[in-house]
Every structure is written in C-alpha cells, then in structure tokens.
Amino acid sequence: MxxxxxxxxxxxxxxxxxxxxxxxxxxxxxxxxxxxxAEPFTYVVDVDGVLRLAPRHSEHVAxxxxxxxxxxxEVTFVRRTGGAAVVEVTNQSTGxxxxxxxxxxxxxxxxxxxxxxxxxxxxxxxxxxxxxxxxLNVVKEAVFVCAMCGDDLPASWNLGAPA
Ligand SMILES: [Zn+2]
Numbered sequence: 001m002x003x004x005x006x007x008x009x010x011x012x013x014x015x016x017x018x019x020x021x022x023x024x025x026x027x028x029x030x031x032x033x034x035x036x037x038a039e040p041f042t043y044v045v046d047v048d049g050v051l052r053l054a055p056r057h058s059e060h061v062a063x064x065x066x067x068x069x070x071x072x073x074e075v076t077f078v079r080r081t082g083g084a085a086v087v088e089v090t091n092q093s094t095g096x097x098x099x100x101x102x103x104x105x106x107x108x109x110x111x112x113x114x115x116x117x118x119x120x121x122x123x124x125x126x127x128x129x130x131x132x133x134x135x136l137n138v139v140k141e142a143v144f145v146c147a148m149c150g151d152d153l154p155a156s157w158n159l160g161a162p163a
C-alpha cells in the first residue's frame with residue numbers, strides 16, 4: 001500500500017539490518033544509543049524468515065528493500081545482560097498491512113536472533129481497504145465498518161495482490 005514512489009525509492013536505499021543470529025543481534029544492540037533503543041524500531045521479516053531492523057519512522061517497504069515480506073511492524077527492545085529482550089512487538093505497518101496471523105513468522109525470526117519475547121503481539125492491528133471509497137481502515141473492536149464512508153468492510157484481508 002502507499003504511494004508507488006516510496007516503493008520505487010526503497011530499492012535505492014539500504015535495507016533493514018538483518019539479524020540472522022544471536023551474534024548479529026548482539027553486535028548491533030551493543031552499539032545502539034540507549035535513547036534510540038528506548039524507541040520502537042521498524043521491522044520486517046523477509047521471505048527468508050530473517051528479522052530486519054530500521055530506525056523508527058523508516059518506511060517498512062524501504063526496510064524490506066522493496067520486496068515482499070512474511071511480517072512487518074514495530075518492535076521495542078530492552079537491553080539485558082548479554083543481549084536484549086523484546087518488550088513490545090506489533091504488526092503495525094500501513095505499508096504492508098499484515099494480518100495478526102503473521103505472528104509465527106515473527107516469533108521464529110525473534111527466536112533466531114536469540115531474543116526473549118512475548119507469546120504474541122503486544123498490540124494487534126487489523127487492516128482493511130474499503131471496497132467503496134478505498135480508505136485504508138484499522139478495524140477497531142471487530143467493527144468492520146469504514147470510518148470514512150460507513151460502508152461494510154470485508155471480513156477477510158484485501159490489501160495485497162493475491163498470493
Ligand atoms: Zn469507505
């Protein structure tokens with residue numbers, strides 16, 4: 001979702017930093033400024049199942065190098081002896097609008113990076129595009145109604161090209 005120029009620009013930018021192992025993550029987290037670490041990071045899980053991190057407010061599509069992803073959202077870490085743990089992790093990405101059901105891919109990627117983590121998203125987002133007015137909606141409290149035009153939103157995900 002979003003303007004095509006963002007996706008086009010993304011291919012020219014460096015992609016999110018890959019965290020393929022505990023070693024990768026520790027090498028990165030030891031160098032992050034504590035004030036930066038207190039803020040959520042943009043993340044994607046790429047098609048290889050690897051967690052990729054970019055500074056907050058980075059476009060998810062840039063973090064992913066313009067490619068498809070298994071999951072996307074925001075993640076917050078806390079430093080601990082010998083590494084870090086995940087304190088908050090969401091599927092909040094208006095670029096990819098992933099379903100909450102992408103959690104297993106996130107869990108696997110966080111495990112691969114050697115991170116203690118919650119058992120699920122700490123906040124879940126459900127995105128739908130309105131078939132009538134094309135507004136991108138975040139569904140609140142399971143009320144599938146467009147905030148812009150009041151039309152019904154579909155029960156199933158409708159934000160990407162069919163797989
Ligand atoms: Zn609408």
